[in-house]
Amino acid sequence: MSRKVLRIAGDGIGAEIMAEAIKSLDVVNERFQLGLTYDDALMGGAAIDATGVPLPDETLEKARAADAILFGAIGGPKWDQLDRAIRPEKGLLKLRSELDLFGNLRPAILYPQLADASSLKPEVVAGLDILIVRELTGGIYFGEPRGIRTLENGEREGFNTDRYRESEIRRIGRQAFELAQRRNRKLCSVDKANVLDVTVLWREVMDELAKEYPDVELSHMYVDNAAMQLVRAPKQFDVIVTGNLFGDILSDEAAMLTGSIGMLPSASLNSKGQGMYEPCHGSAPDIAGQGKANPLAMLLSAAMMLRYSLDAAPAADAIEAAIGKVLDQGLRTPDIYTDGTRLVTTAEMGDAVAEALRGS
Numbered sequence: 123m124s125r126k127v128l129r130i131a132g133d134g135i136g137a138e139i140m141a142e143a144i145k146s147l148d149v150v151n152e153r154f155q156l157g158l159t160y161d162d163a164l165m166g167g168a169a170i171d172a173t174g175v176p177l178p179d180e181t182l183e184k185a186r187a188a189d190a191i192l193f194g195a196i197g198g199p200k201w202d203q204l205d206r207a208i209r210p211e212k213g214l215l216k217l218r219s220e221l222d223l224f225g226n227l228r229p230a231i232l233y234p235q236l237a238d239a240s241s242l243k244p245e246v247v248a249g250l251d252i253l254i255v256r257e258l259t260g261g262i263y264f265g266e267p268r269g270i271r272t273l274e275n276g277e278r279e280g281f282n283t284d285r286y287r288e289s290e291i292r293r294i295g296r297q298a299f300e301l302a303q304r305r306n307r308k309l310c311s312v313d314k315a316n317v318l319d320v321t322v323l324w325r326e327v328m329d330e331l332a333k334e335y336p337d338v339e340l341s342h343m344y345v346d347n348a349a350m351q352l353v354r355a356p357k358q359f360d361v362i363v364t365g366n367l368f369g370d371i372l373s374d375e376a377a378m379l380t381g382s383i384g385m386l387p388s389a390s391l392n393s394k395g396q397g398m399y400e401p402c403h404g405s406a407p408d409i410a411g412q413g414k415a416n417p418l419a420m421l422l423s424a425a426m427m428l429r430y431s432l433d434a435a436p437a438a439d440a441i442e443a444a445i446g447k448v449l450d451q452g453l454r455t456p457d458i459y460t461d462g463t464r465l466v467t468t469a470e471m472g473d474a475v476a477e478a479l480r481g482s
């Protein structure tokens with residue numbers, strides 16, 4: 123079996139952290155006989171420099187043909203003055219919409235070794251492992267009509283429309299139920315069904331779907347309560363599914379429970395299981411080329427890719443366990459460094475994870 127991975131390193135620290143992820147992927151590829159093959163493509167600033175556009179046709183074709191895309195980060199001051207239409211981030215948005223990547227997966231995992239990095243008490247967050255599934259291509263961010271109009275009395279009024287079709291709710295719901303089946307089989311659907319009609323439908327469709335997934339325990343929570351529960355007792359959750367607007371806010375809230383941006387992976391999936399996997403952080407131009415970037419978010423993104431698009435959960439588990447081992451040994455890049463731990467470079471961290479994998 124061959125599994126085709128498209129690598130898009132991007133800009134800034136993208137190439138540095140990609141190189142570290144590949145070291146570990148090479149180890150699991152051999153050990154688990156995964157048949158991974160790689161191709162490379164340009165996107166963002168690097169693509170603008172080489173071709174004049176942030177998402178060249180060649181990259182899009184390669185992305186369509188791949189089983190999964192592993193992506194670093196794009197952007198930087200060099201391209202900030204360009205016309206909005208050809209800025210680096212346009213490439214990323216276009217790729218997401220061309221591949222119809224409607225499900226955004228944002229895990230919030232806090233390794234117990236890093237519990238001090240969270241702003242919450244260690245006992246509240248140590249060992250946290252939750253997954254937020256956010257609908258990414260519908261809802262109020264895209265709903266029409268929208269705009270700012272002038273009323274008859276001369277006052278201006280701004281308006282947006284929160285819309286979800288049944289089919290859109292059903293496909294993100296299915297994705298979330300199936301993800302919950304691979305975890306602890308608990309799914310919490312977050313809505314505001316006491317006020318918003320669109321989420322009354324959301325709740326109805328989730329209840330209908332629950333009949334098809336009797337092994338998953340479905341619960342519902344209003345978004346205001348969910349925001350509160352995430353900081354009060356986040357470990358009560360396993361998988362959370364919600365719409366675009368609520369997901370945007372809750373996933374950032376959950377991410378910060380874990381303290382460091384250098385530890386956060388993400389995935390965007392379509393209905394074929396094809397996905398793009400990337401760290402939540404940007405291209406960090408302030409530290410690019412200095413060996414200071416934490417490669418662990420990229421490594422955790424690679425692990426998600428193995429689990430969710432490449433049907434290789436044991437290899438994903440092995441990478442995550444190796445990261446735990448290296449953190450146990452006290453190795454830390456500057457962003458997660460505390461007194462008494464050992465400061466290492468990007469490459470030293472990547473080497474240590476690959477080494478721990480070889481030894482496991």
Ligand code: NAD
Nearest residue numbers: 195196197198384403404405406407408409414415416457
């Ligand atoms: P950023 O995430 O790149 O950096 C924010 C801060 O976090 C910086 O101090 C940076 O050094 C630090 N940081 C980020 N990743 C780190 C890592 N792996 N290890 C250690 N420290 C890390 O956000 P920004 O500074 O707002 O944006 C920089 C550029 O990245 C901009 O051009 C922005 O448009 C782009 N960006 C790209 C993406 C993406 O490609 N998905 C996402 C966000 C921002």
